[in-house]
Amino acid sequence: MLNTPHIVRDVMTETVAAVDRGARFKEVVETMERWKVSALPVLAGEGRVVGVVSEADLLPKEEFRESDPDRLEQLRRVDDVHRAEAVTAGELMTSPAHTVRADATLSQAARVMARESVKRLPVVDGHGALVGIVSRADLLKVFLRSDEDLAEEVRRNVVGTLFAAPARDLQVTVADGVVTLRGRVRDTSLVPVIARLVRAVEGVVDVEFDVTGPATARPERSVGRNI
Numbered sequence: 001m002l003n004t005p006h007i008v009r010d011v012m013t014e015t016v017a018a019v020d021r022g023a024r025f026k027e028v029v030e031t032m033e034r035w036k037v038s039a040l041p042v043l044a045g046e047g048r049v050v051g052v053v054s055e056a057d058l059l060p061k062e063e064f065r066e067s068d069p070d071r072l073e074q075l076r077r078v079d080d081v082h083r084a085e086a087v088t089a090g091e092l093m094t095s096p097a098h099t100v101r102a103d104a105t106l107s108q109a110a111r112v113m114a115r116e117s118v119k120r121l122p123v124v125d126g127h128g129a130l131v132g133i134v135s136r137a138d139l140l141k142v143f144l145r146s147d148e149d150l151a152e153e154v155r156r157n158v159v160g161t162l163f164a165a166p167a168r169d170l171q172v173t174v175a176d177g178v179v180t181l182r183g184r185v186r187d188t189s190l191v192p193v194i195a196r197l198v199r200a201v202e203g204v205v206d207v208e209f210d211v212t213g214p215a216t217a218r219p220e221r222s223v224g225r226n227i
Contacts, residue, residue, distance in 0.1 A: 006202070008109050009102040011141050012123045012132035018043050021050065021090030025061065028053055028089050041122040042093045047129040049122045051093030058092065060084040099124045102131055106139050106202065113139075145203035147174040154179055154204075158197045162190060170211070177205030188213045 017035035019028055020043050031040060032055065039054035060080040069081055086092045100109045100121045112121060113136060123132040151174040159170055159181075169184040179198050185191065191209055198207040 006105060007102065008100055008104050008106065008123055008134050009132075011106065011138040012102065012134040013138065014132045016041065016122070016130060016133045018130060019053070019089045020044065021088065021093075023089040025058070025087050025092070028092065029058065039120065040089075041097065041130055041133070042089045042095075043130060046127070049097050049099055049124055049128060049130050051090070051095035052097045052122065053089050053093040057083055057094060061086075097122055099128070100134065101125070106142065109134055110139050142202040143177060143205065145177075147177065150174045150177065150179065150201060150203055153201055154198055158194060158201070162194065162197075177203060179204055179207045180210065181207070182210040183212075184214055185211050186214050 017031055017037055018041040019031055023031070023042075028040065032038065039052055041049050042051040042053055044050045060077075060083045064081070064084040069077065073081075083092055098112060098116045098118055098121060100112055100123055102123050102125060109121060113119070120133055120135040122130055123134055125131050151172050154174070155172050159172060163170070163186070171182045173180050173182070179201075181194065181198075185194075188211070191211065195207050195209070198204055
């Protein structure tokens with residue numbers, strides 16, 4: 001399709017700040033501040049992602065500085081109490097990390113983010129090694145495509161696919177990412193199919209229709225001879 005980024009590799013950031021499991025608490029904080037990020041992948045071995053350490057993982061250290069949690073809070077917040085005592089990234093991190101493959105579709109990445117309530121995902125290769133990071137903002141880049149680009153893709157890859165001959169009676173316009181199709185279609189039962197295919201074009205916000213079925217054919221006049 002026309003310039004449509006279909007997979008995570010197309011939108012991810014390849015330069016990623018990360019720490020190893022042995023990184024000390026202060027080093028983690030300094031790395032976050034230097035890179036202006038709120039979370040870091042934690043690596044082991046050949047760059048394999050084994051966890052993620054976030055600001056939320058660091059905060060218990062400050063929260064419990066002045067007083068120890070009571071017995072009830074210790075039972076209710078076991079992980080946070082453990083993190084308040086942690087000194088390395090390996091002790092602080094959330095593991096296993098929620099990751100996504102570089103060849104995953106953008107919708108697959110969006111589903112993982114939504115399901116796990118995270119703002120970004122480390123991107124890994126087939127061996128689990130870190131190759132990039134993708135954020136919510138990266139996934140939204142598809143909505144920056146121009147209306148003209150979207151219209152051309154819909155004409156070529158949706159209308160052009162469904163109709164063997166050029167569909168001159170079906171006009172495609174796009175305004176602010178909303179696709180409108182106007183005119184005639186040979187079979188109105190195709191409208192749900194068209195809608196699904198148009199919405200699958202990355203960058204499309206919505207689709208609207210103003211279509212009718214084929215014009216009623218005029219009856220043929222028979223020509224005869226008087227006998």
